[in-house]
Amino acid sequence: MASPLDQFIIKPIIPIEIAGADLSFTNSALWMAISVAAIYTLVMLGTRQAALVPGRLQSVVELSYEFVASMIRDNAGREGMKYFPIIFSLFMFILFGNMLGMIPGSFTFTSHIIVTFFMAACVFVTVTVIGFMKHGLHFLTLFTPPGAPKAIWPLLVPVEILSYCVRPISLSVRLFCNMLAGLTMMKVFATFAVALGIFGFAPLLIIIALTGLKILVAFLQAYIFTVLTCVYLHDSLHLH
Amino acid sequence: MPQLDGSTFPSQVLWLVVAFGVLTWLMATRGVPRVADILETRQDRIAADLDRAQALRTEAEKAMQEQQAMIADAQARARTALLVAQEKSAAEAARRERELEESLQHQLKEAEARIQAARTQALSELEAVATEVSRAASGHLLGLDISAEEAAQAVASARQGAQ
Numbered sequence: 001m002a003s004p005l006d007q008f009i010i011k012p013i014i015p016i017e018i019a020g021a022d023l024s025f026t027n028s029a030l031w032m033a034i035s036v037a038a039i040y041t042l043v044m045l046g047t048r049q050a051a052l053v054p055g056r057l058q059s060v061v062e063l064s065y066e067f068v069a070s071m072i073r074d075n076a077g078r079e080g081m082k083y084f085p086i087i088f089s090l091f092m093f094i095l096f097g098n099m100l101g102m103i104p105g106s107f108t109f110t111s112h113i114i115v116t117f118f119m120a121a122c123v124f125v126t127v128t129v130i131g132f133m134k135h136g137l138h139f140l141t142l143f144t145p146p147g148a149p150k151a152i153w154p155l156l157v158p159v160e161i162l163s164y165c166v167r168p169i170s171l172s173v174r175l176f177c178n179m180l181a182g183l184t185m186m187k188v189f190a191t192f193a194v195a196l197g198i199f200g201f202a203p204l205l206i207i208i209a210l211t212g213l214k215i216l217v218a219f220l221q222a223y224i225f226t227v228l229t230c231v232y233l234h235d236s237l238h239l240h
Numbered sequence: 241m242p243q244l245d246g247s248t249f250p251s252q253v254l255w256l257v258v259a260f261g262v263l264t265w266l267m268a269t270r271g272v273p274r275v276a277d278i279l280e281t282r283q284d285r286i287a288a289d290l291d292r293a294q295a296l297r298t299e300a301e302k303a304m305q306e307q308q309a310m311i312a313d314a315q316a317r318a319r320t321a322l323l324v325a326q327e328k329s330a331a332e333a334a335r336r337e338r339e340l341e342e343s344l345q346h347q348l349k350e351a352e353a354r355i356q357a358a359r360t361q362a363l364s365e366l367e368a369v370a371t372e373v374s375r376a377a378s379g380h381l382l383g384l385d386i387s388a389e390e391a392a393q394a395v396a397s398a399r400q401g402a403q
Binding site: 005008009010012016021022023024025026028029032033035036039040043044046047050051052054058061062065066084085086088089090092093109111112113114115118119176180 | 242244245250251252253255257258259263267270271277279281285
């Protein structure tokens with residue numbers, strides 16, 4: 001019987017090796033490419049007619065656009081709109097990675113900690129660089145909570161710095177664990193459904209319910225990742 | 241657990257960077273401007289429509305004010321015309337009254353003159369009668385034959401004495 005974790009195995013499709021490092025085009029890379037293609041196709045098809053009154057596909061594209069735009073405006077402020085293309089791409093990339101990962105037999109690249117951690121680390125570094133570029137050393141006042149008496153700064157500042165540095169870890173682990181747990185659980189119940197024969201309908205019902213939950217989680221995690229990125233961006237742009 | 245297999249990390253990171261880089265580039269250069277364009281066009285269209293509606297409203301309000309001004313003007317003019325007409329008719333009435341009074345005065349004077357003439361005539365006739373009577377009376381009573389001139393003179397002096 002296959003292990004529930006087998007679905008996460010990275011399989012090379014086109015083996016590439018440069019300077020001793022394995023850079024193969026894998027099933028993970030394939031589904032990243034499919035996500036990119038799907039997003040690009042959706043956006044381009046949706047805006048093809050550029051109708052004044054949008055059709056169904058155009059509505060989907062416009063809704064996604066407005067959704068991310070309002071997310072940035074509400075959480076990072078108007079200045080954050082400068083980073084709209086990259087945040088929109090981030091949201092769509094994670095959303096499509098999560099959603100396409102729901103297709104049986106597909107590969108969920110967001111279920112790998114290295115992928116989510118790399119994205120979170122990039123967000124963290126970018127946001128920190130923006131903060132220093134905008135405020136210079138004044139950016140460090142982010143670690144001094146306003147209104148707190150100076151006497152407890154020695155206690156508060158390390159905590160603030162720690163919580164700031166933990167951001168990429170919490171951001172990446174949240175997404176990774178949600179994807180990992182959901183997919184593993186489904187696989188486990190699917191194994192039960194097969195093993196129990198005629199009584200397999202009970203785990204099957206659970207799988208159906210889980211699928212609905214997973215779709216919600218797939219959307220929610222993409223949203224959380226993006227909204228937290230916006231919140232971090234807000235800290236960099238406006239400090240507190 | 242396949243997630244902890246470090247040998248796959250370089251490949252995953254590389255293809256993540258490539259895929260996300262391509263996606264961001266596509267979105268930044270094509271996707272986002274297209275969607276933004278559509279939304280902006282719609283926003284502009286709505287704003288333009290609203291502006292036009294506002295302009296039409298202002299115009300309608302102006303027309304209404306003009307109309308009200310016109311009505312007020314017409315009312316004022318009508319009032320003035322009415323006042324003028326009233327004054328004119330009052331003047332006309334006064335004039336007529338005056339004329340009537342004048343003609344009445346005139347008639348009164350005429351009548352008085354006629355009465356005066358009649359009286360004068362009557363008096364002169366009376367004088368002749370008195371002369372005649374006094375001649376006849378003196379002839380009958382005294383047997384004197386007084387000439388007409390003497391009688392007239394006597395009557396005139398008597399009348400002057402009476403006066």
